[in-house]
Amino acid sequence: MTSTYTKSAIVEWVTILGESGVVVAGSENFGASTTGTSRAIPAVLRPENQEQVAAVLQVAQRWQVAVYPVSTGNNWGYGSANPVEDDCIILDLSRLDRISGFDPEMGVVTVEPGVTQGALRDFLDHQEGNYLVPVTGAGPTCSILGNALERGYGITPVTDHFAAVTKIEAILPDGTRYQTPLSELGAAEVDGLFKWGLGPYIDGLFSQGNFGVVVNMTIALAPVPETVTAFFFSTKDDAKLEALIPTVRAVLRSLGGSVVAINLLNSQRMLSMMTPFPEDKAVNGVLPAREVNSMANSHGVPAWSGVGAIYASKEVARAARRTLRRLLGPVTDRLIFINRRKVDTVQAVARLLPGRLATRVKGMADTLSGALEIMHGSPNDVALALAYWRSGNLPPPGQPKNPARDGCGLIWFAPLVPIRGDDVRRYINMIESVCPQYGVNPLITLTTVNDRCFDSTVPLLFDRSDADATAKANDCYRALVSAGQQEGFLPYRLNNDAMGILNTGDSAFSRLASQLKATVDPNFILAPGRYVPRIKRSEV
Secondary structure, three states: OOOHHHHHHHHHHHHHHOHHHEEOOOHHHHHOOOOOOOOOOOOEEOOOOHHHHHHHHHHHHHHOOOEEEEOOOOOOOOOOOOOOOOOOEEEEOOOOOOEEEEEOOOOEEEEOOOOEHHHHHHHHHHOOOOEEOOOOOOOOOOEHHHHHHOOOEOOOOOOEOOOOEEEEEEEOOOOOEEOOHHHHOOOHHHHOOOOOOOOOOOHHHHOOOOOOEEEEEEEEOEEOOOEEEEEEEEEOOHHHHHHHHHHHHHHHHHOOOOOOOEEEEEHHHHHOOOOOOOHHHOEOOEOOHHHHHHHHHHHOOOOEEEEEEEEEOHHHHHHHHHHHHHHHHHHOOEEEEEOHHHHHHHHHHHOOOOHHHHHHHHHHHHHHHHHHHHHOOOOOOOHHHHHHOOOOOOOOOOOOOOOOOOOEEEEEEOEEEEOOHHHHHHHHHHHHHHHHHHOOOOOOEEEEOOOOEEEEEEEEEEEOOOHHHHHHHHHHHHHHHHHHHHHOOOEOOOOOOOHHHHOOOOOHHHHHHHHHHHHHOOOOOEOOOOOOOOOOHHHO
């Protein structure tokens, strides 16, 4: 039930934003989430500029009504547009979609929250900007700014997306504007070229935090290299994994700068991209090992597959291929190199093949083409099809995939794992032990975030229309966090139902973060509970 304070605030917000800028009827539809979360959402506010954002926050403070900012709301698998707590007003920033600055010589661009991966690609193409978009597998409709603030990552040369952020502008909870010292002192241009600025690094508070609404972000883009060559490798023998892991580390250390990230995928994760889920073969929602092996054999899927890309000049790329053959050859069964020309050839051949063979070859070529486009910094939704493997209805051709809208059940478990063979094996054993207990198939990807650490993304896929399956998937997440805490494998990023993990009581982190929050937001109106533990006023 909407409180009197909230109703009073809504009246003022309508004055600021107009009738079209305040959604009350049907606002709960905005909270559709792949995690199955359901929140009470009294209203959605849709400002069009930064001044309106400031005015919205001033009203929120006056009436002490909580607001929850989202960039585009497409935070698939982590809560989508849902707030952490009930009765928060959604602050939808998708109308703030301007690219306010671009320096083609220096390769920096300034974006607002509503600028998507697809929009930035279009902008760069029209500006003849010879740079790569920091893409993710989440698709073209997802926010550049939002992903960077969540410390997302990708496979293009600037792997760590928050590392590419050079400057932030934000509206603080009281409606005042935050800028970094260099900009305030008149050196805005050089401020956008140097991440650390001057004095304490306060920009970091806005990453995985709730200290302000970021309305502008300057990021450094990776230039388009002379060549982009994908490489794929595999091993049929799971027992070779312990030898493969340190080899991946050796590749990154030997070829740093030209090979920046490598993905490893287990057989089930590969099958999820190649074939529909065989419900009739599952036992309590889980594919038995014999069925996985049978499917893997029929589709030629090995125990472990790997993928990476070489970003380099032609001369360096040739040398990198030699190094990859030398390092990966002894621990893999296959190593191949693919570029756009080869994929175009395969697609052409597929058109000449008969029946089922043509369909299979074309499907493989289209998937490779989509992967190559991502490596080239062009977003697409090829990887997003994963969300539909267990539930959801694919949209008609030409319509963007939206897993939350389309009924998909997906929760990401994304822990950090050292790049060591024995640690990876312990981690895999943990996933394969816990997931089946909750009707979840253990789909595992290991992505290097540097030459020391993997981030492993495990999609907990389930039938969101089934309340029991939804509850089990959420229980599975909590069980994985608990097991990971014992084993040392904890997430780098949390979904909105898991923020309590950081509420560790008397820890130094909890105390400091909460004290800082109370200083800038004494009424706790901005995204309460998000990454920063809520504390009682008596503890401040």
